[in-house]
Amino acid sequence: xxxxxxxAKKLLLEGTVKVVIGYxxxxxxxxxxxxxxxxxxxRLIFDPRCxxxxxxYLSPRRExxxxxxxxxxxxxxxxxxxxxxxxxxxxxxxxxLVLIGVxxxxxxxxxxxxxxxxxxxxxxxxPGCDARVPKHVDHLVGPLPPAPPGTSALDARIxxxxxxxxxxxxxxxxxxxxxxxxxxxxxxxxPMCFCVRCVADKAQPQWxxxxxxxxxxxxxxxxxxxxxxxxxxxxxxxERACPAGIxxxxxxxxxARVVAERFGYSASGDPESPAPIGTYRxxxxxxxxx
Amino acid sequence: MSEAASTSTExxxxxxxxxxxVAFVCNWCTYTGAxxxxxxxxxxxxxxxxxxxxxxxxxxxxxxxxxxERGADGVIVSGxxxxxxxxxxxxxxxxxxxxxxxxxxxxxxxxQRRITFSWVSASExxxxxxxxxxxxxRVRALGPFVGYRSLVEKPNAGA
Amino acid sequence: MTxxxxxxxxxxxxxxxxxxRGGTRLIGPARPPGKDGAVVYREVxxxxxxxxxxxxxxxxxxxxxxxxxxxxxxxxxxxxxxELAPAPHVFPPQVVLGARPCDAAAVSVVDKVMDxxxxxxxxxxxxxxxxxxxxxxxxxxxxxxxxxxxxxxxVAKGSDVLLVPVEGGFHAExxxxxxxxxxxxxxxxxxxxGRSEAAxxxxxxxxxxxxxxxxxxPAKIRAFLESSxxxxxxxxxxxxxxxxxxxxxxxxxxxxxxxVDEAESVATGARRRNWDTCQAAKFTLHGSGHNPxxxxxxxxxxxxxxxxxxYPGRFQEILCxxxxxxxxxxxxxxxLLEMLDRIxxxxxxxxxxxRGAP
Numbered sequence: 091x092x093x094x095x096x097x098a099k100k101l102l103l104e105g106t107v108k109v110v111i112g113y114x115x116x117x118x119x120x121x122x123x124x125x126x127x128x129x130x131x132x133r134l135i136f137d138p139r140c141x142x143x144x145x146x147y148l149s150p151r152r153e154x155x156x157x158x159x160x161x162x163x164x165x166x167x168x169x170x171x172x173x174x175x176x177x178x179x180x181x182x183x184x185x186x187l188v189l190i191g192v193x194x195x196x197x198x199x200x201x202x203x204x205x206x207x208x209x210x211x212x213x214x215x216x217p218g219c220d221a222r223v224p225k226h227v228d229h230l231v232g233p234l235p236p237a238p239p240g241t242s243a244l245d246a247r248i249x250x251x252x253x254x255x256x257x258x259x260x261x262x263x264x265x266x267x268x269x270x271x272x273x274x275x276x277x278x279x280x281p282m283c284f285c286v287r288c289v290a291d292k293a294q295p296q297w298x299x300x301x302x303x304x305x306x307x308x309x310x311x312x313x314x315x316x317x318x319x320x321x322x323x324x325x326x327x328x329e330r331a332c333p334a335g336i337x338x339x340x341x342x343x344x345x346a347r348v349v350a351e352r353f354g355y356s357a358s359g360d361p362e363s364p365a366p367i368g369t370y371r372x373x374x375x376x377x378x379x380x
Numbered sequence: 381m382s383e384a385a386s387t388s389t390e391x392x393x394x395x396x397x398x399x400x401x402v403a404f405v406c407n408w409c410t411y412t413g414a415x416x417x418x419x420x421x422x423x424x425x426x427x428x429x430x431x432x433x434x435x436x437x438x439x440x441x442x443x444x445x446x447x448x449e450r451g452a453d454g455v456i457v458s459g460x461x462x463x464x465x466x467x468x469x470x471x472x473x474x475x476x477x478x479x480x481x482x483x484x485x486x487x488x489x490x491x492q493r494r495i496t497f498s499w500v501s502a503s504e505x506x507x508x509x510x511x512x513x514x515x516x517x518r519v520r521a522l523g524p525f526v527g528y529r530s531l532v533e534k535p536n537a538g539a
Numbered sequence: 540m541t542x543x544x545x546x547x548x549x550x551x552x553x554x555x556x557x558x559x560r561g562g563t564r565l566i567g568p569a570r571p572p573g574k575d576g577a578v579v580y581r582e583v584x585x586x587x588x589x590x591x592x593x594x595x596x597x598x599x600x601x602x603x604x605x606x607x608x609x610x611x612x613x614x615x616x617x618x619x620x621x622e623l624a625p626a627p628h629v630f631p632p633q634v635v636l637g638a639r640p641c642d643a644a645a646v647s648v649v650d651k652v653m654d655x656x657x658x659x660x661x662x663x664x665x666x667x668x669x670x671x672x673x674x675x676x677x678x679x680x681x682x683x684x685x686x687x688x689x690x691x692x693x694v695a696k697g698s699d700v701l702l703v704p705v706e707g708g709f710h711a712e713x714x715x716x717x718x719x720x721x722x723x724x725x726x727x728x729x730x731x732x733g734r735s736e737a738a739x740x741x742x743x744x745x746x747x748x749x750x751x752x753x754x755x756x757p758a759k760i761r762a763f764l765e766s767s768x769x770x771x772x773x774x775x776x777x778x779x780x781x782x783x784x785x786x787x788x789x790x791x792x793x794x795x796x797x798x799v800d801e802a803e804s805v806a807t808g809a810r811r812r813n814w815d816t817c818q819a820a821k822f823t824l825h826g827s828g829h830n831p832x833x834x835x836x837x838x839x840x841x842x843x844x845x846x847x848x849x850y851p852g853r854f855q856e857i858l859c860x861x862x863x864x865x866x867x868x869x870x871x872x873x874x875l876l877e878m879l880d881r882i883x884x885x886x887x888x889x890x891x892x893x894r895g896a897p
Contacts, residue, residue, distance in 0.1 A: 316441055
């Protein structure tokens with residue numbers, strides 16, 4: 091990835107940025123790095139093992155990262171949607187950032203043991219991606235790999251669940267959400283969960299029970315899905331981070347489809363496009379209202 | 381609080397379990413309309429507990445979750461017709477929010493027949509009576525919302 | 540007091556069936572039913588469900604002694620007074636079959652703090668009801684480092700019986716009185732044994748494999764941690780950490796909990812204890828708004844200090860068994876082996892060390 095490394099070194103040497111946030115080879119796979127010297131920039135890579143969404147490191151809550159100075163960040167198309175969301179909601183300003191877009195052909199579901207993208211190894215959210223060449227970025231690097239193979243397993247699974255009765259769906263989600271231990275990895279890794287004080291941490295009064303029983307977990311996940319509606323960048327990080335293996339992508343993708351069908355809006359890499367929740371149209375559908 | 385109030389449903393005269401329904405209504409339209417229903421002596425099922433809010437835009441969907449957690453078998457959400465909101469746009473925002481939230485609830489398996497959304501204006505006392513009666517009948521037919529209450533096993537049955 | 544015996548695989552299968560039929564809860568590393576999910580410790584109904592040798596289970600044994608959420612007592616308000624009722628805690632007998640030695644060792648490490656300023660009846664109630672039969676691990680994967688913290692893939696600590704895979708079955712070491720009781724209850728399944736060359740070869744190979752991942756000197760690491768609170772290494776080491784706490788939740792030795800009162804209705808409710816993590820920002824958030832561990836750098840420093848300096852200072856035990864789960868699960872790529880390796884190469888006093896980012 092010489093193109094990427096040369097660009098990063100140039101940005102640092104020119105003083106355009108103080109840090110380049112990107113991917114590098116670690117002891118047991120790819121990890122995020124914060125390159126502040128040209129030497130460190132020489133470690134940057136991009137390949138299908140680069141699953142992490144680095145946009146989350148732009149959150150103003152991360153004071154040590156903010157302290158490093160003006161950043162450049164390597165973004166895939168999905169990551170760029172998250173950056174756009176953060177700019178749209180005034181967490182960062184566009185002038186503050188340099189976005190290095192990478193052309194992407196899908197990432198691996200298991201980046202530690204797999205190496206090449208195939209129908210069996212590709213991450214479930216990748217097939218059908220329309221953001222393989224990120225727009226609204228300052229630089230674009232890398233060759234365009236072939237499109238991620240196969241069709242989205244997520245849509246097929248959502249269809250299966252929708253065909254069940256409410257009681258059967260409830261039993262499915264109960265068995266999944268019972269596993270949740272409320273570690274909040276889904277929240278901490280999500281670029282769009284940037285609230286300094288999350289509603290789930292509110293105690294006077296408490297709206298969302300903090301105990302990791304199924305009742306508290308239902309309240310948490312329903313609320314997070316609601317707060318992500320129209321904002322979720324579909325980067326898949328929440329499900330990847332979950333230590334209990336809960337299929338969070340199913341819920342977030344289902345709601346993204348609802349938002350697209352009902353409000354004609356899909357999460358976009360353009361920070362200027364208006365977000366659907368917080369805006370309205372007088373002619374919005376209301377067939378469910380008596 | 382009486383013993384009966386700490387259980388989640390009461391038995392009606394016919395022996396069927398009567399549902400408990402919580403209604404979140406806006407002050408300016410539906411609450412006033414419900415008041416009109418009362419003063420007009422419109423016969424309504426007594427199962428509904430009304431909670432008054434300034435506007436449907438104030439209704440955080442987490443209130444609905446809380447109602448089910450605390451033993452409600454059904455929920456009604458009602459406010460001003462679009463264009464009539466006292467705060468101009470509160471109900472438009474609510475409409476979008478609830479469009480999404482009912483899909484979240486439905487996807488997770490909460491039967492949407494337990495939840496009723498309506499626009500009831502201050503002059504629609506009769507409509508409020510119809511909304512209430514229809515909702516109560518519908519939720520009664522579904523039975524108590526045992527599934528939600530069983531999400532936490534009771535730690536001590538005697539408490 | 541170690542006694543050596545042998546149990547064949549068919550005998551072990553019957554033993555498992557006997558346990559389940561007798562009403563004992565059988566726990567072992569197994570896949571979730573009907574799914575391709577990761578192996579976790581769960582209740583099983585027979586030996587066939589158990590993955591005896593293979594990838595370490597995604598979660599630890601901790602949840603069988605300290606559940607993620609647990610009711611301590613319930614309360615009821617009545618006429619201006621409050622009645623408290625301790626939650627009925629029943630500890631049915633259970634056997635863990637196929638525990639990894641690192642996970643068994645972890646349970647005995649946590650025993651120390653659970654008996655320190657207060658004897659935790661709930662933890663020890665479950666401990667007393669549980670027999671742990673471990674299976675010696677074949678050396679783990681690239682994230683394991685049990686040997687670096689003074690343990691081994693075949694360590695006896697914390698286990699009541701240790702099984703070592705040999706041809707056709709297992710060499711069995713009976714390590715504790717509870718282990719003797721267990722074997723006596725299933726005496727017909729065990730055959731006389733003695734030193735087993737095959738078992739010793741297996742164990743030596745496993746140790747060699749584990750040692751290759753990290754060589755560390757815990758005493759040197761502790762000395763560094765105790766003298767380097769303001770060291771520049773902390774500045775960069777946590778940049779990629781999300782503060783999500785997944786590491787603490789899968790860790791077999793992390794045991795911090797939060798106490799909450801949860802209302803069920805206006806007059807009744809329960810007091811619970813729930814798993815908590817020092818990696819969450821609000822863990823040390825004061826009511827005033829001040830947070831003594833304001834940034835992730837402080838919280839990572841705390842994690843390392845607690846595990847490798849404070850706990851050893853207090854209990855002469857490292858609060859880590861090298862199972863590697865934190866490394867495998869971390870979505871941000873934090874790597875404890877790398878951190879320990881780095882720290883192990885620092886001089887004990889702050890010096891010319893560079894920024895913490897690797």
